[in-house]
Amino acid sequence: MKPQxxxxxxxxxxxxxxxxxxxxTFRDKGGLxxxxxxxxxxxPEAFRKDPAFVLEFYNRRRRDLLKVKPNAAHxxxxxxxxxxxxxxxxxxxxxxxxxxxxxxxxxxxxHGELLKVRCEGCGHVFKTEEDIxxxxxxxxxxxxxxxxxxxxxxxxxxxxxxxxxxALQGCDLFLAVGTSGTVYPAAxxxxxxxxxxxxxxxxxxxxxxxxxxxxxxxYGPATKVVPAFVEGLLQRSKNFxxx
Ligand code: NAD
Numbered sequence: 001m002k003p004q005x006x007x008x009x010x011x012x013x014x015x016x017x018x019x020x021x022x023x024x025t026f027r028d029k030g031g032l033x034x035x036x037x038x039x040x041x042x043x044p045e046a047f048r049k050d051p052a053f054v055l056e057f058y059n060r061r062r063r064d065l066l067k068v069k070p071n072a073a074h075x076x077x078x079x080x081x082x083x084x085x086x087x088x089x090x091x092x093x094x095x096x097x098x099x100x101x102x103x104x105x106x107x108x109x110x111h112g113e114l115l116k117v118r119c120e121g122c123g124h125v126f127k128t129e130e131d132i133x134x135x136x137x138x139x140x141x142x143x144x145x146x147x148x149x150x151x152x153x154x155x156x157x158x159x160x161x162x163x164x165x166x167a168l169q170g171c172d173l174f175l176a177v178g179t180s181g182t183v184y185p186a187a188x189x190x191x192x193x194x195x196x197x198x199x200x201x202x203x204x205x206x207x208x209x210x211x212x213x214x215x216x217x218x219y220g221p222a223t224k225v226v227p228a229f230v231e232g233l234l235q236r237s238k239n240f241x242x243x
Contacts, residue, residue, distance in 0.1 A: 005240045006173035006199070006233075007086040011077060012189055014093045016178020016205060017222045022068045023096055027180055042153050051134050051145070058149040059131040061095075062114050066129060070102035073177065073226035078103035080230045085237050089167050093179060093186050095151050110158040110186065116150035119143065125150055158185065168192040174200045175229075178222050181208035190214060203229055 015025035025031045040046050041057040081088040081104055090107040092099055095114040099107050117132055118125045124140035137144050152158050168174065174193035181187045190213045194200050202214040203225045211217060218225045 005086075005237070008167075008171045009080075009084065009086060009088045009173045009175065010167050010171040010189075010193065010198075011080075011088065011090050011175040011177060012093070012179060012186060013077070013090065013099070013177045014179025014183075014186070016180075017073050017226070018068075018071075018094055018096050018098055019178065020073070020221060020223050021071045021096075021098055023065065023098075025178075025180075027182070038154055043155055044153055045155075047148060047153070051148075055132050055134065055147075055149075058114065058151070062129065062131070065096050065114055068096075068098070070098040071223050073222035074098045074102035074104070076227040076230040077177075080233065081106060083234055085240075089171075091164050091167070091186075091189075093183065108160045108164060110152070110160055110164060112149070112151035112159060114149065114151065117147050118150040119146045120148055121146035161185065164189070165192065168198075169196045171196065171198045174198040175203060176201070176208070176214070177203045177226060179204070179208060181210035201229070 019025050026033055036057065041054055047054045077090060077099065081090070088106060090099060090104050092107060092109055093111050095109065095112055097113065097115055115127055115129060116125055117128050119138035119141060121138060121143045122141040124138060126139060132147050134145050136147055138146055168189055169192065171193055174190060176190060179186065187210055190200050190210055194213060200214045201216040202208060202211055203218045203222065205221060206219060207217065218229055
């Protein structure tokens with residue numbers, strides 16, 4: 001690892017960090033998209049064509065999410081935020097809430113949240129663990145047939161991009177965890193951070209599509225490599241603190 005103290009860390013996480021909790025990733029064998037076609041469930045066009053089918057897909061994912069727990073990798077990143085003397089910002093592509101359940105607080109969900117629903121009529125966003133049907137009324141405006149998952153579908157703009165861009169410009173350590181480097185704009189974050197002078201580290205099961213852009217790589221299951229990397233970072237920060 002680069003011999004310097006890091007003051008601002010930005011961590012990008014993807015589906016791989018939640019895989020060992022039992023949430024299928026997008027592209028791995030047995031992943032979600034072997035069973036569903038993206039165009040049928042994760043685009044605005046699909047929702048317009050068959051809202052009941054799309055809502056049921058997300059109802060099922062929401063129910064599955066309530067049955068799983070954070071793993072050692074989620075806990076390690078929460079510990080890093082708590083104990084690291086510098087700033088730590090987590091940017092996740094995941095729509096699950098496992099980072100929050102593990103204790104992370106400074107977190108941006110750039111692709112939305114499965115446990116939130118939005119009314120396309122009045123814009124109201126609310127938390128729910130319940131199934132959403134085409135007949136479910138919006139709790140704010142009362143309209144039916146206007147509720148949709150508060151997630152970013154293919155062809156839609158991710159949330160909070162300006163805030164993320166600012167953080168990437170100002171970070172000196174960029175970590176990418178469990179992400180394949182194939183979904184943009186997240187896959188391009190390493191380039192922004194690298195150009196801004198950050199040390200870039202990839203923690204993944206295998207080399208991602210953008211692996212060459214990272215200075216350092218640790219390959220293996222997230223529950224092993226993330227806690228080990230965080231432990232190293234915290235140990236080094238203690239040495240810096242004590243001179
Ligand atoms: P992806 O499926 O494209 O890639 C997952 C990556 O994780 C792969 O590179 C794979 O090698 C790696 N991986 C698999 N198991 C791992 C493990 N045990 N430890 C470490 N790494 C492991 O996922 P992505 O890059 O996040 O793709 C982006 C899209 O996936 C986003 O739009 C995101 O919203 C969506 N997604 C989210 C969830 C979730 O919320 N948990 C689940 C599936 C997909």
